[in-house]
Amino acid sequence: MQYDKEFFDYGLRRIGTHSEKWDAMRAEQGQDMLAAWVADMDFESPHEVRDVLLARAAHPTYGYTELCDEDFDAPIRFWKRRHSVSLTRENIAFMPCVITGLKTAVQLYTGDGDKVLLLTPVYGPFYGACEGNGREIVNLPLEMDSSRRYQMDFGKIERAFESGVKLMLLCNPHNPGSRAWDRDTLTRLVSLCVEYGVKLVSDEIHADFVFTQQGHISILTIENNEKCAIALSAASKTFNLAGLQQAMALSHNSEMIREFSLRMEKSGVTSGNIFALEGTRTAYDKGDEWLDALREYLIGNAEIVKSAMDGIEGIKMTPQDASYLAWLDCSAISADNDELMRRFRSARIEVSDGRIFGENAAGFIRFNFAMPRFVLAPALERFKKAME
Numbered sequence: 001m002q003y004d005k006e007f008f009d010y011g012l013r014r015i016g017t018h019s020e021k022w023d024a025m026r027a028e029q030g031q032d033m034l035a036a037w038v039a040d041m042d043f044e045s046p047h048e049v050r051d052v053l054l055a056r057a058a059h060p061t062y063g064y065t066e067l068c069d070e071d072f073d074a075p076i077r078f079w080k081r082r083h084s085v086s087l088t089r090e091n092i093a094f095m096p097c098v099i100t101g102l103k104t105a106v107q108l109y110t111g112d113g114d115k116v117l118l119l120t121p122v123y124g125p126f127y128g129a130c131e132g133n134g135r136e137i138v139n140l141p142l143e144m145d146s147s148r149r150y151q152m153d154f155g156k157i158e159r160a161f162e163s164g165v166k167l168m169l170l171c172n173p174h175n176p177g178s179r180a181w182d183r184d185t186l187t188r189l190v191s192l193c194v195e196y197g198v199k200l201v202s203d204e205i206h207a208d209f210v211f212t213q214q215g216h217i218s219i220l221t222i223e224n225n226e227k228c229a230i231a232l233s234a235a236s237k238t239f240n241l242a243g244l245q246q247a248m249a250l251s252h253n254s255e256m257i258r259e260f261s262l263r264m265e266k267s268g269v270t271s272g273n274i275f276a277l278e279g280t281r282t283a284y285d286k287g288d289e290w291l292d293a294l295r296e297y298l299i300g301n302a303e304i305v306k307s308a309m310d311g312i313e314g315i316k317m318t319p320q321d322a323s324y325l326a327w328l329d330c331s332a333i334s335a336d337n338d339e340l341m342r343r344f345r346s347a348r349i350e351v352s353d354g355r356i357f358g359e360n361a362a363g364f365i366r367f368n369f370a371m372p373r374f375v376l377a378p379a380l381e382r383f384k385k386a387m388e
């Protein structure tokens with residue numbers, strides 16, 4: 001299969017597949033809405049994945065299935081090849097999805113009422129993982145620098161650690177805001193975590209969509225990471241496989257991984273869905289060509305979005321250092337998100353309301369541009385209309 005601009009231009013028709021992004025939205029908001037919200041993509045997954053799933057489905061044995069060495073070795077090879085992270089099988093625990101990992105980490109590393117630090121605005125389920133488990137959230141608002149990139153304030157982080165924080169949930173790269181954290185920042189963070197005995201969970205599900213020169217800097221490449229850190233990731237975001245439900249915790253601290261696996265077992269959550277396993281290891285081993293072409297296409301889309309936003313008075317776009325999710329400050333038009341959402345819906349485009357990421361996101365919305373350009377063009381037209 002040739003993965004090129006034409007492949008991604010063709011896109012993927014998802015209506016009628018019970019897709020959350022399209023079908024759930026259309027049921028709620030109407031048939032003529034365009035979807036630019038939840039973070040998955042309107043592109044076909046690598047055909048290598050489709051073919052292996054079809055071949056597996058053709059063999060009518062769907063009984064209990066064990067993890068095999070290749071389930072470990074394929075992600076080990078991928079993380080080495082693409083992110084210079086060296087792992088062994090003892091460094092990996094499997095789980096159905098990254099949110100399972102966030103919740104498990106909160107349960108493992110904190111007790112009732114303990115404090116968990118979040119840098120906000122952040123992906124909504126970070127809050128749910130803490131609140132749902134009766135933990136106290138220490139909410140540290142990120143500040144934008146003059147280039148509109150979020151920055152960590154280490155003075156504030158240290159004060160939070162002094163106040164008894166047990167765990168920090170980091171989003172790397174950060175969602176929303178598309179911030180690809182740099183090595184110096186992560187090195188300072190790890191050294192503070194080690195100093196204060198704080199566990200650090202780094203959600204790296206968007207790792208394969210870092211577009212900066214430095215590329216993705218995994219927490220697992222930072223000095224002393226084995227003393228405090230665990231990363232969560234998945235092939236799901238990278239290869240558009242979220243419906244398969246397969247993710248991983250990765251850590252150079254094998255004890256942390258053992259604890260993680262044990263907790264999964266105790267909850268009866270053991271990975272072993274045959275299609276998830278087949279699809280995931282195939283994506284990791286055979287998806288590079290598709291992924292490289294996709295990244296090029298997304299970079300092109302980011303440029304198209306940037307130029308459209310530059311043409312709309314009052315909209316400021318955060319630099320698209322990572323992800324296919326544009327973080328747009330519309331506060332000059334309205335800081336009232338109810339009004340913003342009304343405007344977008346009346347222009348028939350669904351975006352993500354900034355408020356789902358935190359209280360300090362008034363006037364912001366998130367726009368998912370992982371779509372073929374024949375859909376992106378009318379989506380941007382509708383966006384513009386909403387802002388008139």
Ligand SMILES: Cc1ncc(COP(=O)(O)O)c(C=O)c1O
Nearest residue numbers: 039097098099123175203205247
């Ligand atoms: C930062 C982040 N973490 C986790 C997830 C969800 O991952 P999963 O579907 O594996 O639970 C998303 C999905 O949008 C995300 O953006």
